[in-house]
Amino acid sequence: MLSKVLSFGLKGIEGFKVEVESDISSGLPNFNVVGLADTAVKEAKERVRSAIKNSGFEYPVKRITVNLAPADVKKEGPIYDLAIAIGILGVDKELELKNIDKYCFLGELSLDGRIKRIKGLLPILISARALGYKKFIIPKENEVEASFISGIEVYPIKSLYECVEFLNGKCEVKPIQACDFQEALSSKVDALDFCNVKGQAQAKRALEIAAAGGHNVIMIGPPGSGKSMLAKCFPSILPEMTFEEALEVTKIHSVAGELDLKQGIVANRPFRSPHHTASTVSLTGGGNNSKPGEISLAHNGVLFLDELPEYSRHTIETLRQPLEDGVITVARANSTVTYPASFTMVASMNPCPCGNFGSKDRECKCSPHQIHSYLAKLSGPIMDRIDIHVEVDSVSYDDLKSTKAEETSADIKARVDRARDIQLKRFRGEKNYCNAKMSVPQVKKYCKLDDMSEGILRSAFEKLNLSARAHDRILKVARTIADLEGFDDIQAIHIAEAIGYRSLDRKYWT
Numbered sequence: 001m002l003s004k005v006l007s008f009g010l011k012g013i014e015g016f017k018v019e020v021e022s023d024i025s026s027g028l029p030n031f032n033v034v035g036l037a038d039t040a041v042k043e044a045k046e047r048v049r050s051a052i053k054n055s056g057f058e059y060p061v062k063r064i065t066v067n068l069a070p071a072d073v074k075k076e077g078p079i080y081d082l083a084i085a086i087g088i089l090g091v092d093k094e095l096e097l098k099n100i101d102k103y104c105f106l107g108e109l110s111l112d113g114r115i116k117r118i119k120g121l122l123p124i125l126i127s128a129r130a131l132g133y134k135k136f137i138i139p140k141e142n143e144v145e146a147s148f149i150s151g152i153e154v155y156p157i158k159s160l161y162e163c164v165e166f167l168n169g170k171c172e173v174k175p176i177q178a179c180d181f182q183e184a185l186s187s188k189v190d191a192l193d194f195c196n197v198k199g200q201a202q203a204k205r206a207l208e209i210a211a212a213g214g215h216n217v218i219m220i221g222p223p224g225s226g227k228s229m230l231a232k233c234f235p236s237i238l239p240e241m242t243f244e245e246a247l248e249v250t251k252i253h254s255v256a257g258e259l260d261l262k263q264g265i266v267a268n269r270p271f272r273s274p275h276h277t278a279s280t281v282s283l284t285g286g287g288n289n290s291k292p293g294e295i296s297l298a299h300n301g302v303l304f305l306d307e308l309p310e311y312s313r314h315t316i317e318t319l320r321q322p323l324e325d326g327v328i329t330v331a332r333a334n335s336t337v338t339y340p341a342s343f344t345m346v347a348s349m350n351p352c353p354c355g356n357f358g359s360k361d362r363e364c365k366c367s368p369h370q371i372h373s374y375l376a377k378l379s380g381p382i383m384d385r386i387d388i389h390v391e392v393d394s395v396s397y398d399d400l401k402s403t404k405a406e407e408t409s410a411d412i413k414a415r416v417d418r419a420r421d422i423q424l425k426r427f428r429g430e431k432n433y434c435n436a437k438m439s440v441p442q443v444k445k446y447c448k449l450d451d452m453s454e455g456i457l458r459s460a461f462e463k464l465n466l467s468a469r470a471h472d473r474i475l476k477v478a479r480t481i482a483d484l485e486g487f488d489d490i491q492a493i494h495i496a497e498a499i500g501y502r503s504l505d506r507k508y509w510t
Contacts, residue, residue, distance in 0.1 A: 001025070003090035006104045007083035008128055009068075009075055010120045012290070012337035013251045015127030019069040020080060020105075022087030027063035033084075035068030037075045044078060047109045048085045055113035055161040057089060064088060074335065076289055079118045082107035082137070085160055086167075097167050103155075104128060105163075107139045113160040117141035117261065123251040125149045137163060144264030145254065147179040148247070181243045184267040192233045195408040199399035203230050206390040206501060207346075208412050211237045212419035213480030214434035215473075216323060216345040216385065218308065221392030222355040222362060227348035230392070231304045234346055235271050236409035238302070239420050245300045248340060252299055256292050270301030270343075276310035284318050285330045285339055295319070295328050296339035308347040309377040316382055319345070323385040326437070342437075345386065349378075360393060384469045387436060387477050388501040419483040435480045440472065447475040453495045460499045474498045 005020045031045040045066075052059045066084055068075045083105040090097045106124065107115040121142045126149060128136070135153045138146055143156040153175040157163045165171035194204060203219060207230060210217040219227045241249070249266040253259045259266070274283055274294045285293030295303065295318075305311065322328045326342035352371045356362040366374075383389070423434050426446060432438060438446065449457065461471055475490075478498040482490045 001091045003087045003100070005083045005087040005090065005100055006133075007080050007106060008104060008124045009073070009079065010077075010124055010255065011073075011335065012339060013120075013123045013255055013292075015120075015124035016073065017128075017131065017133075018075065018080065018083075020083040020087050021067040021069060022084065022091060023065045023067075024060050024088070024091045025063045025065075029061045029063065031064045031066075033066045033068070035066075035071045035075060036073060037068055038077075040077050041068070041075050041080060044081050044084055044109075047078070047081055047111060048088065050111040051081070051085055051109040051113045051160050052089065054111060055159065055164075057095070057161075057164070058092070060088065060091070077119070078108035078116075079106055079120075081109040082115055082160070082163065085109060086163065089164060095164065095168070097164065098169065100167060102135055103167075104133055104136045106136065107157070109160060115139045115157055115159055115163070119257045120251075120255040121145055122149070122247070122254045122259075125152065125154070126247070126251070128152075137166075141261055143176055144179070144261060145250075145259060146264075147176045148181065148184075148250075148265050150178045179264065181246065181265070181267075184246075184263065184265050192229065193236055193409045194233045194412060195406045197226060197229060197233060197406060198402060199395045200226055200230065200392060203227075203390055203392045204407070204412070206388050207234055208237065208416060209477060209480055209484065209501075210234075210344060210346070210388055211239075211412075212416045212484050213387075213423070213476065214344055214436035215387035215477060215480065216347075216436070217388040217390065218347040218349065218383075218386045219390055219392045220349055220351050222359050222394055223350065225392045225394045227392050228306055231273075231302075231306070231346045231348060232271070233409065234304075234344075235269055235302055237413040237416050238269050238344075239413075239417055241267065241269055241300060249300050252292050252296050252339065256297060258297065268301075270298050271304065272298040272301070272343075273304040273306065276305075276307055278311075278315070280312070280315045280318055283315055284328055285337075286332055290330050290332055290335050290337045292339045293328075293330075295322050295341045295343070298343040299340045301343055303343045303345050305345065305347040308349045309374060313377060313379075316378065320381060320385065323382075344436075347386065348392075351375075358391070362394065380467075384467050384473070387473045390501060415484055418486075419480065422483045435476045435483070438476055438479075443472050443475055447479050447490060449475075449490055449495065450492070452492045453478075453490060456492055456495050456499070460502075464499075464502070466502065470502055474502055477501060 001024050003022050007018045008015045009018045033042050090100050117139050129152050137155050140156040140158045146154045155173045166173045272294045283294050322341035328341040329338045351357040352366040353374050354366050357364040478490045478494040481494040
């Protein structure tokens with residue numbers, strides 16, 4: 001006796017179809033799961049056996065073989081529990097399970113028959129919809145997450161018993177109603193406001209440019225100068241996420257198991273701040289299951305690396321690919337997975353081990369060799385990939401006690417939004433949405449300079465010994481400054497300001 005039930009697996013953030021074939025035959029009682037299953041899948045036999053018995057159904061004391069097809073693709077996690085249980089019960093003619101071939105079954109079973117939440121439901125539903133599948137039975141706990149996918153029928157079920165009753169037509173379960181993304185946006189959590197930061201006008205200007213063009217930025221200054229607080233305020237001036245961006249972010253967080261089930265979708269731009277002791281795998285992703293790391297969890301948001309030189313050299317160098325291409329490829333012996341990793345990197349660092357080198361009111365006690373060794377932890381290629389370098393000095397007592405009202409994040413964000421609107425119109429029809437992501441042909445097309453601007457850039461390129469990558473990044477930053485100021489063409493003053501944000505690495509590294 002044979003039954004076939006449809007389920008879905010997950011590779012990276014893409015779902016793939018899995019046919020769960022259950023065969024029950026005479027012989028010594030045994031339960032085998034085949035089809036390149038990992039340990040969690042093989043352990044399903046114990047969960048399924050107990051769930052069936054504790055749900056009041058008869059468990060067949062026969063030889064049971066479950067095949068997960070395709071057999072040459074690795075199957076991971078407890079996501080197939082429900083499909084396996086339904087496949088075994090579907091062989092029982094007395095139950096007369098109907099229409100099991102019309103649904104995709106997804107869910108983990110507890111020993112008492114309850115259907116528990118699973119990771120990665122959102123990307124599975126999106127992939128299944130693209131393949132033409134329309135009806136799904138999922139855990140009740142994943143209900144809100146599934147409600148943001150339109151064009152499909154999703155039935156939230158609490159237990160194996162309820163699932164069987166539903167399939168037999170003895171229990172009514174209404175499909176999930178689609179949710180409005182705008183409602184999720186209205187409940188988003190606000191970040192810290194720039195009005196709480198006293199002084200630091202230059203740093204605020206640099207962060208405004210970074211937000212307007214999607215540029216990476218590093219702040220260099222002594223301890224206590226406000227670098228961390230500036231970084232935490234940065235998300236408050238970023239544009240709101242579109243529904244498509246939110247879905248991309250939610251897919252990654254769902255796979256990683258970090259999705260808030262009450263919200264169901266990530267409405268805030270992510271702000272990830274891993275500690276400098278974080279391992280390379282935790283940052284880039286990987287492990288036995290090739291799960292996404294902090295780099296991918298920051299997709300469409302901010303990756304804040306506080307005290308950048310304190311991270312291991314190897315860990316820092318892994319940022320090269322995502323900073324350049326917006327993706328991170330996790331290659332392991334079992335699989336190779338590419339995750340999206342298009343984020344804005346905000347980093348901070350001290351100019352020397354004691355942190356006072358270059359300060360106007362503090363004395364540096366480090367030797368030239370100590371300073372050089374400290375700064376040498378950051379390679380030239382990494383610094384080239386950071387568009388904006390800005391010095392942040394200590395806040396004076398007068399600035400700290402000033403009663404002058406600082407500009408709010410809402411005012412800054414209004415200018416950022418206007419600049420982003422200009423860029424969206426500029427890149428309409430192209431695979432781009434901000435100046436920082438411009439390709440070389442786009443830089444040549446949209447960053448043309450007059451003779452005066454060209455002369456300033458040539459002089460800086462030769463005197464500062466800049467690389468070709470740094471040359472293009474200066475043009476991109478200048479294009480963003482021009483957009484903020486409302487200019488159609490890049491002016492000499494815009495080029496001069498952009499060069500000012502590239503001088504720090506040459507000042508310290510020479």
